Amino acid sequence: MIAYLLDIKDQQLESLDDPASMKRYVYLAANTRSGETQVEANELLACLWRAVIQLPAEQRDSFALGFEDQAGQDLFTLLLTADVVSWDELARGMGRPVEEIVRLRRRMPMESASVADELRASRENVYKWRFRAIRRLEIALRAEKIIP
Numbered sequence: 001m002i003a004y005l006l007d008i009k010d011q012q013l014e015s016l017d018d019p020a021s022m023k024r025y026v027y028l029a030a031n032t033r034s035g036e037t038q039v040e041a042n043e044l045l046a047c048l049w050r051a052v053i054q055l056p057a058e059q060r061d062s063f064a065l066g067f068e069d070q071a072g073q074d075l076f077t078l079l080l081t082a083d084v085v086s087w088d089e090l091a092r093g094m095g096r097p098v099e100e101i102v103r104l105r106r107r108m109p110m111e112s113a114s115v116a117d118e119l120r121a122s123r124e125n126v127y128k129w130r131f132r133a134i135r136r137l138e139i140a141l142r143a144e145k146i147i148p
């Protein structure tokens with residue numbers, strides 16, 4: 001989502017024989033940045049989180065549970081790794097107990113069908129909620145001058 005909003009393109013990665021090595025390489029490449037870029041990314045994540053927790057619950061959940069960055073990382077992992085939130089803050093923001101956040105994080109990022117099952121909703125509703133969430137997040141990030 002962040003890369004889409006900022007129109008960031010990745011360079012092509014060379015294929016490696018071991019899929020596990022490839023995943024580690026992609027994660028390392030995506031997270032190896034200069035200090036300034038890392039600070040900017042963390043600020044963007046913090047702004048995104050503030051906007052996410054302002055969304056209606058269905059939109060927030062459908063966006064957060066299905067979020068995946070270009071390195072395959074889910075939203076909760078990104079927020080926790082960047083020290084944007086603690087486990088307690090994440091649980092409060094998502095309106096769920098910490099234990100449930102831990103359970104959900106193990107399953108993330110989820111496909112739309114899994115999000116629908118988790119939210120006890122139809123896939124069509126999940127698509128609708130995610131679409132509306134992305135539109136509202138774009139507006140919020142533009143208002144904070146995070147994206148043009």
